[in-house]
Amino acid sequence: MKALKLLIPMEARKMPKQRLSGGAGGRRCAISSWTNDRDSYWKMMHKYIGSDVTSLVTLPVIIFEPMTMLQKMAELMEYCELLDKADECEDPYMRLVYASTWAVSVYFAYQRPWKPFNSILGETYEMVNHQGITFLAEQVSHHPPMGAAHCENEHFTYDISSKLKTKFLGNSVEIYPIGRTRVTLKKSGVMLELVPPPTKGNNLIFGRTWVDTLGEMVMTNLTTGDKVVLYFQPCGWFGAGRYEVDGYVYSAAEEPKIMMTGKWNQSMSCQPCDQEGDPLPGTELKEIWRVAPTPQNDKYQYTYFAHKINSFDTAPKKLLASDSRLRPDRYALEKGDMSKSGSEKSRLEEQQRAEKRTREAKGEQFTPRWFNMTNEIAPTPWGDLDVYEYNGKYAEHRAGIDSSSVAGETDVTSIEFNPWQYSSSSSQ
Template sequence: AEQVSPPPPIGAGHAETPKWTYDITSAVKTKFMGNWVDIYPLGRTRIVLKRTNEAFNIITPTTRINNIIVGRTWMDSFGELKVCNLTTGASAVIKFKECGLLGGGRWEVSGEILNAAGEPRMSLRGKWNEKVEVTRPAGGGTETLWTKLPMPTDDNPYGFTEFTRACNLMSTAPPGLLASDSRLRPDRVALEEGANAEAGAAKHALEEMQRAERRRRDAAGTTWTPRWFVKSSNAELHDLEKDIGTDVWEIKPEYRESLTRRLAEKNGAGAGAASVDDETPPAATVAAGFGIAPAAAAAAAA
């Protein structure tokens, strides 16, 4: 992932496994309302399943940050989350309920999964911070689709879930990380460990490096350009993606070439000897970072 535009910021990201690809161009529109600010998502999120070649588009709900001037700051998400199968026409529309007075309705979600003809096939209901249940029509019964894992019981000052912790762990990181990967940032590591003064100093040092780099560019008369992403001049857009409010940014082919080269150098095998898919961590390794039993990991990988 990379910030591809200065303020107003636009982010772009790409992820890939042997089973799917994920591409996102992320921007926002904000509306200041006094003691709160509403954040409206812009951009495009595209997921492609390699086995079936199905493409999915995701549109996320609005986020509100409350009490930004007075009171305890807290966030709420409300509106519709839409997931559209651009290949078959099926879709899911999940409604996030806005928090009411005294916290009524907070975290509640409900919605339906529709076929290409717009006919309901399943209904969903629950709380996005607890669990979500799915009900099938015509007496098909109700089953739990997703349940939140227990929160860590040890020291956890930032309220991280086990999933968030695993995203930060180097033990679950794939080989060949870019030097700019956030898992390698000393300020982030120090902050997570509670060393606030050290984190502040490291962050200041990084910012000074950025300012020095900008001064060098200004002196040389050069313009900054993203390293790994390029603005698409002819992005493939589905009809549902035409009004996304921003340009689409795509990963450069040079990224895969760079990753393959760095993996080969890390393995000492010479250029071109490793591929992205070859270096995908085994299920057992990933599972260990999430605290999942090896048997469950093997079943998930099958």
């Protein structure tokens, strides 16, 4: 019933449950009740088919994982050493192999069927102490929900403006990653742009929920015109083809240079090829990446890196009060207290609505703290996107804290979550 609750409207969840009697008659009653409920849910949900259900349906905590959308964005950095290798690589085509493999690597984590918490407007997420990177994300818009992120180390900078679009299809939902992702490699100065494939959640109402990624991923070197096109094979009957990824690195003249193959839940390899796309004689497949070991029997199917994302060990000194780790609903769910998580989630959502009313009464617009909205509109295969850019203020903020002699004296676990622009909203 966990997966069933994902798309049940409030009116359906208020329906009284039927009492079941014991014995064989009880089993018949249970089957009859389940069938009646199933028919009722279908009747109520059919009107949402084809719609973006994210904004139409209230979601219960039971289908959530203890992570927010901003933290989910940070999961792409688990194997960021692949970008380091891309920056150090002199071969322009192998450079794309490493960078595109980095983009593929996150899908092992993205196959989890749990839903992350929608981020509160003004919420942030900071991460340090991982491969030398500094990662910052901020929720820059509530309607539509949008996040922006910036990440940097000595080898690369990463910038993304992101929002999701969903399409409910009955027992499944398609998720379209409307966003602009750009990576600049510092040594060569080249800029890479990524267009990821869509994802599909299956068996949302009936059956075991599972996630598949299918279609094309394209990474383009905007400096040279070279590109990678990788095809994510959709899952066929009895799981045939699931996880498989194949494609080529192409020159600016659209000639195949390197073939790539693997599985997004396991590993990726590459091999030089001729103009027909066939492997060059005397060459062998070279493994580029392999998924790291994962915890056994983890409740949320988390990787070790996903646990690090929730840990204060990857938090900087004097953590921002708007940080996702500090959310009481997320933290309560992490501790297994679903009742408190649900009540805190409702309280935060009401505070967000209260702040919106205050802002509208003042005739003001929300202004992100760490990102600026540009005049640029980026086209994507699934719709246009407003582009936000990192404004550099966070680096100044962090430098000031790191130079302070009292920077390490604050107990981050004692900080109250506060993303609110108006101080009155935090107490309502």
